[in-house]
Amino acid sequence: MRHNKKTTYNRVVEKEWGNSPMKTRLIVLIIMMISIVISMQPADDANIQITGRVLGIKSYKNQLYVLNQTDNNIWRYDERLNLINKIGYEGQGPGEISRLTDIGFLEDKIYTFSRNRLLVFDLDGNFLKEFKVPPDVDGSILLLKDGKAVIRTRDYSFEKERSIIYKVNFTDKDLRNMTEVLVEKVIIPDKYEQVAVEPRIEAKYSEMARLVFISNPSREYLIMIYDEDGHLVGKINKKDNPKIRADASFKESFLNALISSPDKPPTMNADMIKNFFNTLYFYKYLPAFDCFYLDDSGNVYVRTFQKKGQKTIYEKYSPQGKFIKRYFLDDRFVDMLDVHRDIAFTESTFYYLYENEEGEYILHTEILN
Secondary structure, three states: OOOOOOHHHHHHHHHHHEEEEEHHHHHHHHHHHHHHHHHHOOOOOEEEOOOOOOOEEEEEOOOEEEEOOOOOEEEEOOOOOOOOOOOEOOOOOOOEEEEOOOOOEEEOEEEEEOOOOOEEEOOOOOEEEEEOOOOOOOOOEOOOOOOEEEEEEEEEEOOOOOEEEEEEEOOOOOOOEEEEEEEEEEEOOOOEEEEEEOOOOOOEOOOOEEEEEEEEOOEEEEEEEOOOOOOOOEEEEEEEOOOOEHHHHHHHHHHHHHHOOOEEEEEOOOHHHHHHHHHEEOOOOOOOOOOEEEEOOOOOEEEEEEEEEOEEEEEEEEOOEEEEEEEEOOOOOOOOOOOOOOEEEEEOOEEEEEEEOOEEEEEEEEEEE
16 A cells, blocks of 8 residues: 655645746756766866966965965965965075975975075974085975884985886984885886976875875786885785776877976977977876875875866775775866876865966865865
8 A cells, every 4th residue: 555644845835836846846946957967067276366476376284385386385265265374484494485496284284495594484484494405305294193204215226227116215314314114116218308297206204193194006906005114014006906007198288287387487488398299108008096194183085087077086095905995087178297286185185276378376175085
């Protein structure tokens, strides 16, 4: 026997539209369509109203930090993209930034490396101290909670064959007594000036998890997990990762990115860039993945080269390396040359920064379901 007890919703529909089954179905269909449209609404894109050339973005404790390369300072925003304050001043003196290249966070402080100096500020922008960096230390520096550091270097070698040598070392508090944990060589074939798509060998630190993550996608899908003493404690090593070809479509996108890049010399026109493009060597297959990011808890987000329509596939892992989830995220406007610098994650939100045709910096925000 059919249960014909009417719900409140049915009674409201009948009161307003009559008891026609066709009208009822029409209302239900409209409501379903509205729900689908709402769930498919594009993520927010907001003009962050920043002046100057932006180098990249980073997140720390649910706030965003934008690196302003023109002014050599950092702009700090809250979750609603309200500007909180600016950190650092351009200059050569104590506490002044002469060349902003990157930033890091540790114990509610922000540090930046500027011409053989490590400058430390609190999050309100007050200068605290600076450290002299030994002149032979040339690379990105990652400060750890116990006073040690991780240094990643990238150098050219001309022994036997032209190549790029990547190294990652754990060091003591004086940035000496290095313990090498990674060495990787990427060969530049004869007749070429450079490798077009280098594997992004990166080192990142989770203050909350007290773990260091070092990627090496040159040969396989591999992110090594270390404790603060440089002991290997885990791996993210996906064995069934598909190989992605550097096909004609990818090369065309790469060339267009070079032509439209704001970092190209102002005297370089499109023809000159095309000539430079012809000196780049593309390996048959792209690296195992593009790059990776951390949220505050130490969850790992791997940006793959795989696409689903106009969306990019990202894969999330726990700090211990356990696979959690796959995301399909819309990052179609991100600069493929600077994708490692222009994207940030919190545990609930995906961000990326891009420059529109009017030269405005737009922050794309997407909630992670």
